[in-house]
Amino acid sequence: MSQTATLPIAFDDDAPPALRVRGYWSTVGYRLRHDPVTLCFGAIVLLIVLIAIFAPLLAPFDPYKESVILRLKPFGYRGHPLGTDELGRDLLSRLIYGGRSSLLMGLIPVCIATALGGTLGVIGGFAGRRVNAVIMRTMDVFYAFPSVLLAVAISGAMGGGMANGMAALALVFIPAMCRVAETATAQVRSLDFIEAARATGAGTFTIVRYHVLGNVLGPVFIYASSLVSVSILLASGLSFLGLGVKPPTPDWGLMLSTLRQSIYIVPLSCALPGAAIFVTSICFNLVSDGIRAAMDVRL
Amino acid sequence: MLRYIAHRILLAVPIALGVSVVCFSLVYLAPGDPLQTILPSDATADMVAQIKHAYGFDRPLPVQYLLWLGHVLTGDFGASISTRRPVILEVTGALSNTFILTSFAIPLAFIMGYTMGALAGCFPGRVVDRLVTGAAVVGVSLPNYWLGIVLVIVFAVQLMVLPATGMGPKGSAEFSLLRWSDAQYLVLPVITLAMIPVGIIARTTRAAVAEVLNQDFVTTLRAKGLSEFAVIRHVLKNSAPQVLAVMGLQFGYLMGGSILIETVFTWPGSGFMLSKAIINRDIPVLQGTILFLSMIFVATNLVVDLLQSLIDPRIRRS
Numbered sequence A: 001m002s003q004t005a006t007l008p009i010a011f012d013d014d015a016p017p018a019l020r021v022r023g024y025w026s027t028v029g030y031r032l033r034h035d036p037v038t039l040c041f042g043a044i045v046l047l048i049v050l051i052a053i054f055a056p057l058l059a060p061f062d063p064y065k066e067s068v069i070l071r072l073k074p075f076g077y078r079g080h081p082l083g084t085d086e087l088g089r090d091l092l093s094r095l096i097y098g099g100r101s102s103l104l105m106g107l108i109p110v111c112i113a114t115a116l117g118g119t120l121g122v123i124g125g126f127a128g129r130r131v132n133a134v135i136m137r138t139m140d141v142f143y144a145f146p147s148v149l150l151a152v153a154i155s156g157a158m159g160g161g162m163a164n165g166m167a168a169l170a171l172v173f174i175p176a177m178c179r180v181a182e183t184a185t186a187q188v189r190s191l192d193f194i195e196a197a198r199a200t201g202a203g204t205f206t207i208v209r210y211h212v213l214g215n216v217l218g219p220v221f222i223y224a225s226s227l228v229s230v231s232i233l234l235a236s237g238l239s240f241l242g243l244g245v246k247p248p249t250p251d252w253g254l255m256l257s258t259l260r261q262s263i264y265i266v267p268l269s270c271a272l273p274g275a276a277i278f279v280t281s282i283c284f285n286l287v288s289d290g291i292r293a294a295m296d297v298r299l
Numbered sequence B: 001m002l003r004y005i006a007h008r009i010l011l012a013v014p015i016a017l018g019v020s021v022v023c024f025s026l027v028y029l030a031p032g033d034p035l036q037t038i039l040p041s042d043a044t045a046d047m048v049a050q051i052k053h054a055y056g057f058d059r060p061l062p063v064q065y066l067l068w069l070g071h072v073l074t075g076d077f078g079a080s081i082s083t084r085r086p087v088i089l090e091v092t093g094a095l096s097n098t099f100i101l102t103s104f105a106i107p108l109a110f111i112m113g114y115t116m117g118a119l120a121g122c123f124p125g126r127v128v129d130r131l132v133t134g135a136a137v138v139g140v141s142l143p144n145y146w147l148g149i150v151l152v153i154v155f156a157v158q159l160m161v162l163p164a165t166g167m168g169p170k171g172s173a174e175f176s177l178l179r180w181s182d183a184q185y186l187v188l189p190v191i192t193l194a195m196i197p198v199g200i201i202a203r204t205t206r207a208a209v210a211e212v213l214n215q216d217f218v219t220t221l222r223a224k225g226l227s228e229f230a231v232i233r234h235v236l237k238n239s240a241p242q243v244l245a246v247m248g249l250q251f252g253y254l255m256g257g258s259i260l261i262e263t264v265f266t267w268p269g270s271g272f273m274l275s276k277a278i279i280n281r282d283i284p285v286l287q288g289t290i291l292f293l294s295m296i297f298v299a300t301n302l303v304v305d306l307l308q309s310l311i312d313p314r315i316r317r318s
Helices: A024-033 A036-053 A091-127 A129-143 A147-158 A162-189 A192-199 A204-240 A252-262 A267-295 B002-029 B045-055 B061-073 B087-122 B127-141 B144-158 B180-213 B216-223 B228-264 B270-279 B283-311 B313-317
Strands: none
Touching (some): A024 A036, A036 A267, A091 A252, A147 A204, A147 B002, A147 B228, A162 A204, A252 A267, A267 B127, A267 B144, B002 B061, B144 B228, B228 B283
């Protein structure tokens, strides 16, 4: 993003003539602080997370309370700012609560995939040869499925539900994560400093822990951050198909699918849950782009 | 060249077999015994054993897999649990409807994404570039099923100019592209489906074109006095392999994404059938559709690989 810094070190605009050299992380921090787009969307992400955490305090109504006479009411009807859904539940409250499952299903699969896929990738990349071949060729098979199709196939066979949906999404992300970690590990494996560490008598574990991981975690973290918005999109897609969160739990994907039946009665409320998914996903995407640019050592 | 082609095809075989193993094991991921759906609820232990034997469920798993693979290769995917019809008929019928959608959506997506990306890449940092980059981020973050719903709200509910869902009153048997009364059902699903890969294709094309534009040979071309148009032609040609690779991948996402889009528009294609199979817990149909769609994806990737090596000798030699 910023074209000003051309070295892994960056300089303060108002620094004294004697140049101050920064470390890597303070450079990343400096870049992020001077990137208004990332800061702005990061603030929105924080806001969305806070809204989800403090949902019980913010929601004006109980998101589960149904009412036969209040079904499918328009915006602003009797104190319901966004109207009600097909069972007479307050739509604003459900949107506020809905962020919880969407964020969980965006973050947890990525964390699982990072841990498992990253570990497999480091093992494959560092062990090389046969171990590498076994791990990477297995990953290739899962890579041969389009991601939506694989997620739908696994959670469809397992029978839906939030836990199964998360497991399916984690499985979708593991191969890609594994490839990123494997590439990064294989790149440093044959470098001289690893050889030097081995010559001083360091064991495999020590080498991986102190010399390899530091070089692998960066690309893995960057990739993981870009997966969050994909995970949110796929998760709400699963819920939309009836494979993720089960009713009556409020969830954006699920709300989109049930409100769709009433598209001719309340067309505007029908579009709201999707707008929430869209805003969340685009914010995570832009923040991840910002992190990628800030952490890029080539700039 | 022939050796290279043979080599690539041989490499695709284990992948295809691996994919079939995953599809085979889908049945065992399902909670409960795979036999539960076929057995009557008051079956005796003796009957269960008999049926298990008849279906081969009493054999070891690798044997079961080989038997299943043998059936699949001869076109026998079993019968649908909800309709009792052979899965192969159901899947091929639905696939032909999906094919109608994708044959319009894919060219539309590729042309749009490529044009946007090439324009942005040729003018890095300019207004066009910023617009395209912004549009690409929106495209990548957009839940396409929601886009479909929004399009329905605007064009079907509010403006009432296009039909909301389905394939027309006559259904798929007499669907004709030449009659507007039928073809109008295509407009919204095709646009929605085409939007899935546009963002990523535009992004990759932009990056590839901008990268080639920075290479030394471009300076040489300019120094030789070539017109800017001819320079751009060279640049586009050189960025083609990278773009092609992404298009191949995106083809798969488009096929996968059609599950959601067809559900939104109740378009009777393979994706809609898949979502129905999920609701009815119709595992044979689920398995057959996934196998077909993923094999199409494997085949496309192979074709893309071969095309790439055809236009780019560097790949062949490495």
